[in-house]
Amino acid sequence: MSTLTESAVTALQLTLSSDPVLWTIVGRSLSVSATACLLACGMGLVLGAWLGVARFVGRGAVLAVLNTLLAVPSVVVGLVVYLVLSRSGPLGSLGWLFSFKAMVLAQAILVLPVVTALTRQVVEDAERAHGEQLRSMGAGPLLRALLLAWDERYALLTVLLASFGRAISEVGAVMIVGGNIDGFTRVMTTAIALETSKGDLPLALALGIILLAVVLALNVLIALLRRWRERVDGSASGTAVGVAA
């Protein structure tokens, strides 16, 4: 049997089995990424919406930095968070290194620019189209930003799902700040890296297939949301984004 076929069979067996270790890893991956996304979205949605509406000196530079942060490798984020949380770092006293919290913090930092940049784009487009009417009604920049973000909530929901995809599929940051400790900080991506290094390719690929299945489920969710939105509003405008593993 080829490695790929063997992996598919293993993945199927793993999925169907009630292997507690596997499902703990899957559950931990989902909860780390979901918590990180919630934190990043709480800040990124407001910041992005405000950036989409506000006009100030140096805005171009802020946007350039923001767009650059989109391309920051996850290992760099992991390294920075590691330095901050290490015993000699400014937040070392928290004792978060190699913990769930550290992984959440690293992923939140990784995802924050994604949420902010995409939200900024969505809200800026809406501001260009309708901002003047809200301004005419007496809405100031912050209120306009929040109203437009709320009005584009379906598009922003897609942004949230895209950011979740970015978080759950990264490996560098959680590996550095989590340490891939069995039963404690091991998540799907770090488990895949570990099994590959051990030479257990079928298991690594099986975990990869499960990860892909999670991302596929997210993309299906996005498609369903878009269809629902078309039915409710009779329009399908908004930012087209998908989740990539």
Add this chain to the structure above:
Amino acid sequence: MSGLPDTPWADLRQVTVRYGRVPALEQVTLCITPGERVALVGANGSGKSTLLRVLNGLAGTQAGGLHCDATLRQAMLFQRPHMLRTSAQNNVALGLWLRGTRWRDARLQALTALQRVGLQDIAAQNARTLSGGQQQRVALARAWALRPDVLLLDEPTASLDPHAKREVEALMADFAASHGAAGPAHPVTMVFSSHNLGQVKRLASRVIYLEHGRLVADLPVHDFFNGPLPEAARLFVKGELG
């Protein structure tokens, strides 16, 4: 004293507006007194929308002086009104809420305003799913709820079918005959842009013709359609009336 019929609501002196290097308004001077129904006419790009935006405070001026009586409430309608993705009632209430009315009271007043434009039955319907004419009526209700003393309308019927046009025009006439927050002695001042000269004849008391951002003619409606006009305005009227 402000807000009196003989005191100008808006006083523009040599106002110039440019978008980058492109002039949108060139040295426009005019006065609008409360209760007037002013129609802005001219070809596309003549400066009608810019003038309305200047009057509403949405556009800044590069030169000249502008004074608008801040004691008079304003509302502005756009050619394609933006409806938030929520009910018609909430869309109307939003305008009131933005001016400081409590949300619960705003929703009640919104329902009354929707009744006034004949849309009470679709108050709970998502405003985005309404037709263009219905959306414009919701926008009128949104303006109405604010009880403005001045109503600015940027080609409010341009993108509507003939039936919806008639409905919106009737509401505009009704609006113009009412009074705003300043009281019964102060009828609503209406400034609207239009390509429809029939509508201008029916609704306006005064017509301002703009060309390339310059004010070319400023006449009572009777004189505009029956008296001598500058050549550019005469050709425009001839072209529009066929």
